[in-house]
Amino acid sequence: MTSQIEVCNLAKSFRVAQRGSGMMGAFGSLLKREYATRAALKDVSFTLNAGDLVGYIGPNGAGKSTTVKILSGILVPDSGTVNALGMCPWKQRTQYVQRIGVVFGQRTQMWWDLPVIDSFYLLRDIYSVPETQFRRRCGELTDQMNLGAFLNTPVRQLSLGERMRCDLAAALLHSPEVLFLDEPTIGLDAVSKLALRQLVKSLNVEHGVTVILTTHDMDDIEALCSRVIVIGDGEILSDGPLTELRNSIARERWLTVELEGDQLFSPPTNTTIMRREGNQVWLRYDPVITPTPLLIAGIAATNNVRDLLVQEPPIEEIIAHLYQNGQS
Amino acid sequence: MIPVSAARPYLTLLVARCRQETQYRAAALFGMATQLFWGLVRIAIFTAFLKAGANRSSMNLTQTITYLWLVQGMIRVMPWSVDADIRNLVREGTVVYELLRPIDLYLSWYMRAFARHAIPTVMRAIPLFVAAVLLFHMQLPLTVAAGALFATAVVLALLLAAAMSTLMSISLLFTLSGDGIQRIVPAIANFASGLLIPLSFLPTTLQHILRVLPFRDLIDTPARLYIGQIGAPEAAAAFAQTVLWTAALALFGRFLVLRASKRMVVHGG
Numbered sequence: 001m002t003s004q005i006e007v008c009n010l011a012k013s014f015r016v017a018q019r020g021s022g023m024m025g026a027f028g029s030l031l032k033r034e035y036a037t038r039a040a041l042k043d044v045s046f047t048l049n050a051g052d053l054v055g056y057i058g059p060n061g062a063g064k065s066t067t068v069k070i071l072s073g074i075l076v077p078d079s080g081t082v083n084a085l086g087m088c089p090w091k092q093r094t095q096y097v098q099r100i101g102v103v104f105g106q107r108t109q110m111w112w113d114l115p116v117i118d119s120f121y122l123l124r125d126i127y128s129v130p131e132t133q134f135r136r137r138c139g140e141l142t143d144q145m146n147l148g149a150f151l152n153t154p155v156r157q158l159s160l161g162e163r164m165r166c167d168l169a170a171a172l173l174h175s176p177e178v179l180f181l182d183e184p185t186i187g188l189d190a191v192s193k194l195a196l197r198q199l200v201k202s203l204n205v206e207h208g209v210t211v212i213l214t215t216h217d218m219d220d221i222e223a224l225c226s227r228v229i230v231i232g233d234g235e236i237l238s239d240g241p242l243t244e245l246r247n248s249i250a251r252e253r254w255l256t257v258e259l260e261g262d263q264l265f266s267p268p269t270n271t272t273i274m275r276r277e278g279n280q281v282w283l284r285y286d287p288v289i290t291p292t293p294l295l296i297a298g299i300a301a302t303n304n305v306r307d308l309l310v311q312e313p314p315i316e317e318i319i320a321h322l323y324q325n326g327q328s
Numbered sequence: 329m330i331p332v333s334a335a336r337p338y339l340t341l342l343v344a345r346c347r348q349e350t351q352y353r354a355a356a357l358f359g360m361a362t363q364l365f366w367g368l369v370r371i372a373i374f375t376a377f378l379k380a381g382a383n384r385s386s387m388n389l390t391q392t393i394t395y396l397w398l399v400q401g402m403i404r405v406m407p408w409s410v411d412a413d414i415r416n417l418v419r420e421g422t423v424v425y426e427l428l429r430p431i432d433l434y435l436s437w438y439m440r441a442f443a444r445h446a447i448p449t450v451m452r453a454i455p456l457f458v459a460a461v462l463l464f465h466m467q468l469p470l471t472v473a474a475g476a477l478f479a480t481a482v483v484l485a486l487l488l489a490a491a492m493s494t495l496m497s498i499s500l501l502f503t504l505s506g507d508g509i510q511r512i513v514p515a516i517a518n519f520a521s522g523l524l525i526p527l528s529f530l531p532t533t534l535q536h537i538l539r540v541l542p543f544r545d546l547i548d549t550p551a552r553l554y555i556g557q558i559g560a561p562e563a564a565a566a567f568a569q570t571v572l573w574t575a576a577l578a579l580f581g582r583f584l585v586l587r588a589s590k591r592m593v594v595h596g597g
Contacts, residue, residue, distance in 0.1 A: 017386065052375070060414070061504045069424070072428060073427070073428075074424050074428065076429045076590055076591075093427070093589075094430045095430070097427075097430045098427050098430035100428075102425075102428050104424065104425075106424070107421065107422045107424070107425065109422075109425040109428070112350065113351075114344075118344075121340075122340055122341070122344055124341065124552065125336050125339075125340035126341070126430070126431055127335050127337075127429075127430060128336060128337065128427050128430075130334060176580065
């Protein structure tokens with residue numbers, strides 16, 4: 001596989017105007033402006049291959065959107081290089097954006113007053129998509145995303161889920177090779193989220209589109225991404241497959257024990273009780289030190305057990321852990 | 329020659345914006361009614377003024393009345409406000425999508441601006457001129473040539489106005505609000521274009537200064553061509569000046585866009 005996007009030592013800082021609050025602050029800022037510099041990206045490097053589906057996650061203000069904006073050519077970094085599709089995004093912007101698609105979940109690129117299909121026609125002309133290719137692509141996307149029912153509805157009257165699907169379709173009309181999705185599932189209900197995920201997955205698998213997905217929804221990541229890049233405070237905290245991420249942070253497992261009746265329960269060695277509610281007990285343990293079969297056998301032998309459930313800790317826990325480590 | 333395929337995105341944007349502008353038919357109708365009313369008021373004032381024997385200008389009463397109607401009809405040529413759509417794009421940060429298009433940002437905004445001036449002008453001017461000619465003593469052009477020169481001047485005025493208007497939109501990339509520019513530019517343009525007072529009523533020295541500025545080509549030049557105060561030979565020079573100003577403003581606008589896109593920051597996710 002050839003690398004499609006190479007990011008080297010990217011750094012970007014912003015100047016943020018500082019102003020005291022109230023009247024004094026307002027007058028003060030007329031005389032003397034004070035600025036604080038905030039480093040959004042400190043030193044970010046990674047490489048993506050064609051056909052990758054990568055999750056790019058991090059807490060608010062970590063630099064996710066900044067990275068996406070730089071990679072899509074909107075923002076010029078202070079230092080560092082990007083080689084994407086053989087180009088430098090911000091230097092060859094017009095050529096480059098012809099080959100990428102971007103969806104910002106919080107903003108729409110559709111024309112507010114126009115019916116959806118009219119926005120598609122405008123995009124067809126803006127991206128100079130040949131008519132036959134446009135018709136085929138538009139038909140495919142309409143089917144896949146179920147847009148038929150509201151193609152003639154003005155965008156302002158669409159629900160958020162409908163609008164999001166249209167926005168995704170709009171970003172794909174010109175058959176981009178790389179797709180940037182910045183929080184595409186934000187505010188969507190469960191059904192719309194599932195539909196969107198399925199689409200992204202099939203785009204990636206069937207059309208080989210490289211997808212970079214930023215999100216706060218760990219279910220998006222678990223459902224879609226084979227590889228996860230975690231960024232915190234402008235630096236990359238971790239980069240690798242999801243399983244590796246889990247293991248590197250904590251090999252921890254959770255065991256839920258449901259007891260017959262309200263009996264006493266003492267935790268086996270090398271396990272800790274996380275909490276207890278009535279006849280349910282939550283234990284945390286390391287499966288390498290305490291192998292799961294032995295633990296279960298031990299508990300079943302000494303207690304009157306109704307049910308047992310072994311789980312991996314939810315990915316949120318792992319990420320929260322990682323974020324906290326990154327900050328300290 | 330620019331290949332047709334390269335021009336397609338811009339023509340599409342132009343047509344789309346034109347279609348959007350034609351939606352505001354009620355606004356055009358009521359706008360026209362307002363302009364008729366103000367036209368009558370202004371004509372009453374100027375008639376009283378001229379009849380009192382205070383006319384030092386080169387225009388007689390009929391020419392003045394016709395000039396005033398032309399002003400009323402062409403009011404939407406004036407670069408009075410920044411494009412509300414672009415203002416919203418900048419305030420909300422949706423302007424990022426504008427940068428994600430594989431087209432020239434300046435040219436696409438220029439197209440919008442042109443449509444924003446051309447369509448309302450046509451929608452208002454034609455019915456207003458018909459009403460003014462039939463009912464309120466507006467003269468038709470004296471010669472076919474004057475009519476043709478006027479039409480050319482209006483097209484050039486619209487191209488110039490679009491360049492000014494685009495510059496105002498671009499200023500949003502630096503100031504975000506656009507409130508300041510929205511007050512200053514119209515104040516200067518209203519006076520310097522002949523919209524407030526026909527320029528030939530102003531002191532000669534002032535006229536000389538205003539003659540070099542671009543604003544007079546928005547209203548005064550087309551109006552004087554219409555009433556026959558500028559003939560064909562001087563028209564060529566006037567047109568050349570309009571085109572030069574338009575080109576200069578456009579180049580400056582493109583330069584600013586380039587600068588802005590290097591330093592622009594859109595905050596937030």
